[in-house]
Amino acid sequence: MCESLCPDCPLSRGSADALVAQEAPRSEPQVGVDPAGCPGPGRERMMAGPIPLGRNPAGLLALIGAPSTLAGDDAGVVRSAAKQIGLVLENLRLREERRAREARLARLLSYTMRAQEGERSRIARELHDDMGQKLTYLKMGLKVLRAKLPEDQAIAGLADNLRGVVGDSLEGIQRMAIQLRPPALDHLGLLPALERLAHESAAAFGHRADFQALVADNLRLDPDREVVAYRVVQEALTNVGRHSGCRHVSLVVEQRGDTLLLVVEDDGAGFDVAAVLGDGDPGRHLGLDGMRERVELAGGKLSIESTLGAGTALHAHLPIDGDR
Amino acid sequence: MIAHTSDRERLRVLIVDDHAVVRAGMRLLLADEKDLCIIGEAGDAEDALHLATTLKPDVIVLDLGLGMQSGLDVLGLLRAQAPEARIVILTMHDDRDYLRVALKSGASAYVLKQSADTDLLAAIRRAAEGDVFVDEHLVRHLVDDLVRREEGPAPTTGKTGEPQVEQLSERELQVAKLIALGHTNREVGRMLFLSVKTVETYRARVMAKLGFAGRAELVRHALREGWLEETPGR
Numbered sequence: 001m002c003e004s005l006c007p008d009c010p011l012s013r014g015s016a017d018a019l020v021a022q023e024a025p026r027s028e029p030q031v032g033v034d035p036a037g038c039p040g041p042g043r044e045r046m047m048a049g050p051i052p053l054g055r056n057p058a059g060l061l062a063l064i065g066a067p068s069t070l071a072g073d074d075a076g077v078v079r080s081a082a083k084q085i086g087l088v089l090e091n092l093r094l095r096e097e098r099r100a101r102e103a104r105l106a107r108l109l110s111y112t113m114r115a116q117e118g119e120r121s122r123i124a125r126e127l128h129d130d131m132g133q134k135l136t137y138l139k140m141g142l143k144v145l146r147a148k149l150p151e152d153q154a155i156a157g158l159a160d161n162l163r164g165v166v167g168d169s170l171e172g173i174q175r176m177a178i179q180l181r182p183p184a185l186d187h188l189g190l191l192p193a194l195e196r197l198a199h200e201s202a203a204a205f206g207h208r209a210d211f212q213a214l215v216a217d218n219l220r221l222d223p224d225r226e227v228v229a230y231r232v233v234q235e236a237l238t239n240v241g242r243h244s245g246c247r248h249v250s251l252v253v254e255q256r257g258d259t260l261l262l263v264v265e266d267d268g269a270g271f272d273v274a275a276v277l278g279d280g281d282p283g284r285h286l287g288l289d290g291m292r293e294r295v296e297l298a299g300g301k302l303s304i305e306s307t308l309g310a311g312t313a314l315h316a317h318l319p320i321d322g323d324r
Numbered sequence: 325m326i327a328h329t330s331d332r333e334r335l336r337v338l339i340v341d342d343h344a345v346v347r348a349g350m351r352l353l354l355a356d357e358k359d360l361c362i363i364g365e366a367g368d369a370e371d372a373l374h375l376a377t378t379l380k381p382d383v384i385v386l387d388l389g390l391g392m393q394s395g396l397d398v399l400g401l402l403r404a405q406a407p408e409a410r411i412v413i414l415t416m417h418d419d420r421d422y423l424r425v426a427l428k429s430g431a432s433a434y435v436l437k438q439s440a441d442t443d444l445l446a447a448i449r450r451a452a453e454g455d456v457f458v459d460e461h462l463v464r465h466l467v468d469d470l471v472r473r474e475e476g477p478a479p480t481t482g483k484t485g486e487p488q489v490e491q492l493s494e495r496e497l498q499v500a501k502l503i504a505l506g507h508t509n510r511e512v513g514r515m516l517f518l519s520v521k522t523v524e525t526y527r528a529r530v531m532a533k534l535g536f537a538g539r540a541e542l543v544r545h546a547l548r549e550g551w552l553e554e555t556p557g558r
Contacts, residue, residue, distance in 0.1 A: 128389065132416050133343035136437040140349035143441035147356070163441065170438040174418055187396070188421050196421065210540035214547065250538035254506045261506040265539045305508050307524060313539070315508050 045070050049078045052086040053093070061085060110297045117181075117227050124181035127173045135173065139166045182230065190226045191215065191253065194233055194262075198251040201234075205241030207266075208248045215255040225318055228298040229262055232291045236264040236314045239287060244268025244312060258320045259300075265313040270306040291316070334361040335452045338381035340372040340398075341414065342389065349440070350385065350414075357445060369398045376406035383448050386431075388415035388422060396425055403430040410451040414440060420465035423458065433457035491533050499526040503539065504546030 045067045050057030061082040063070060146159040177183075184193040195211045202209030221229065233251065240249050246268030254261045277285050288304065291314075295302040299319045306312035337360055339350050347365050354360050364379050366372040376384060384402060388395030395415070402411060412433040413426045423434050432451035435443050436459045447457040458466060492500060495516075502512045509523045516523070536542050546552050 128416050129343070132437065133346050136416075136440055137345045137349035139438070139441045140353045140444075144352045144356070167438055171418075174416060174438070177416075183417060183419065184421060188425075192421055208537070210538050212540035212543045214543065214552065248537045250540035252506065252539050252543050254543070256506065263506060263539060267538065303508055303510075305510060305520075310524065310528070313508065315506070 047074055047078055049075070049082045051082045051089070053089050058086060058089050106297060109293060113294065113297070114224065117224075120180040124177040124183075127177040127180070132170060132173050132177070135166050135170045139163055139170065142166065185226060185230050190221065190229060191219070193230060194251060194253060197230070197234055197237060198249070201237040201241055202249060207241070207246050209251065210248065211251045211253075213253040215253055215260070219255060219260075219320070221260065221318065221320055225298050228294045228300075229260065229316070229318055232294055232302070232314075232316050233262055233264060235287055235291050240264065240266045240268065240312070243271070246311065255320070260318045260320050262316040262318070263313060265311065267311040270308045270310055270312050272308065273304050273306050334359055335383060335448065336361060336363045336379070336381045337448060338362075338364045338366065338372070338375055338379060338384045338409070340366045340384060341387035342367050343387070346387065346414075346437070346440075350444070353441065353444060360445070360448060369401070372398060373401055373405055376402050376409060380406065381409050383412055383452050384409045385412045385414050385444070385448065388413055388417055388426065396422075396429060399426060399429045399431060410454070412444070412447050412451050412457070414444065418461055420462060420469065423462050423465065424469075427456075427458075434462060435459050436461055492530060496526050496530045496533070499523055500530045500534075500542060501546065501551045503527060503530075504543050504551055 046062050046064045047070050048060050048062035051059045051061050061078055063074060063078055142159055142163040146156060146163070149155050149159060182193055182197070184196055191213050195213070198209040198211045220226070237249065237251075240246060244266045246266035249264065249266040252261075252263040252265070254263075277288065279285060292302045295316050295318065300317045302314070302316045304312065304314050337354065339347055339362055341347050341350070344367065347367070351362060354362055363381055364375040366375050372384070372386070375381075384406070386395065386399060386402065388399075395413075399411060399413070402409065410432040411430065412435060413431045414435050414437060415422065416437050418436055418438075426434055432454075433447040433456065435447045435457070439459050439461065443457070443459060450457040498516060499512055502515060503509075507515070509520050509527065512518070512527075513520045513523045518526075531537075531542070534542070534545060536545065
């Protein structure tokens with residue numbers, strides 16, 4: 001539109017900006033200059049008003065026409081059209097902002113989760129490699145000391161006692177280290193780690209577990225995704241154990257093309273998924289939200305199906321390779 | 325790497341652990357044993373292999389942790405390069421898979437560090453005699469595995485003889501296949517134009533007819549029956 005006008009026309013870029021600036025405070029459409037000497041199809045008039053966007057106008061809406069076609073009450077048309085355009089622009093801007101904020105949050109969450117895993121790993125290693133070894137030494141030393149002690153019931157008893165306490169501490173450290181970072185995941189691979197998780201969880205909660213994998217034997221995901229798979233199954237099995245009162249839980253791992261599918265399914269009490277997820281008390285669904293976040297950040301998706309009295313199935317899909 | 329003087333009359337033991345403090349504990353523990361002597365100590369895999377081949381110990385006590393390099397790899401190398409030496413695993417890993425892999429890879433004994441004070445000496449002696457020693461904390465797992473193997477994979481309930489797929493109606497079979505393929509009830513419903521409730525009903529009937537307790541059994545069955553063959557990704 002501007003190109004068709006002469007250089008000193010108010011609609012040529014610079015002068016339009018100037019008009020916007022000048023009009024902004026009043027934000028009233030103004031009947032513009034009569035561009036004399038315009039080479040266009042006759043003497044034209046312009047009616048222009050700023051497009052509002054927040055505090056600053058986003059641009060200028062101009063009607064151009066022959067003097068006879070622009071009447072005074074067209075100002076209202078320009079005003080409301082400009083306002084509508086402004087609203088649309090504002091919505092787009094907000095949407096863009098929200099998308100950017102969500103992306104930022106996702107990055108932050110992903111970073112936090114990775115940092116958390118790293119920290120857990122570090123603490124587990126520290127427990128194993130430092131405290132565990134020192135306590136081992138202490139226990140061996142106390143055994144030797146005990147053998148060298150004079151025949152005194154009380155002292156010998158104390159030495160045995162101390163050794164017992166050290167032994168308990170060692171077992172506690174071992175348990176804690178495994179919970180923080182299952183060594184099986186690092187050393188044996190995802191599938192054995194998952195199978196073990198199912199059986200250990202079943203033993204802890206007193207139900208039966210059945211594991212079935214249909215994947216290539218040498219399947220490995222990138223380490224971050226393996227942790228996601230492990231943690232999601234862990235959380236799901238814990239939920240099953242705590243809340244479902246089931247007799248049986250199935251863990252199925254299937255490879256479908258470039259997707260890994262994990263299904264944790266129980267025959268327990270079931271729950272109203274929509275009600276729990278929609279509950280205002282986040283304590284009730286924080287675990288589910290966490291699982292979903294983890295899976296989605298890894299480029300996958302998670303779904304939960306539950307029927308009251310007939311059990312619950314959690315399906316998690318994770319991409320096997322490629323980017324998220 | 326420390327090479328000690330040897331004594332031909334005693335069992336010659338090489339200790340391999342990247343934690344100096346644990347090696348010190350073992351020295352303490354073995355010091356008063358008349359029939360055992362430590363002929364060398366190694367803190368990493370390279371030293372361990374070198375000492376194992378040059379000193380020819382009777383028994384190697386090996387920590388499975390061993391820094392960055394997997395202790396299991398070291399175990400394999402030691403077995404290959406010093407086949408005469410019996411290997412006693414001394415580890416923090418109270419873990420039946422580690423136990424299984426270690427025994428498979430040729431270890432003679434598996435002792436948890438928490439039992440080192442009471443069990444290590446016995447384990448060394450047993451290993452030297454060509455016997456096997458497993459920490460009592462882990463024997464339980466061995467028994468469980470044994471029992472499970474004898475029972476066969478996941479015994480099914482209420483089933484007599486081979487499951488009869490013929491018993492399933494066509495609809496039930498369709499539902500069963502899709503569920504075995506990993507679909508949710510909702511997805512199955514969408515694919516077959518059924519309500520979720522109806523899918524649940526078919527599914528419950530399938531499980532009852534086949535006598536299966538859960539999805540894992542259904543998937544195994546599907547695998548046996550070849551239901552999954554036309555699908556990609558396997």
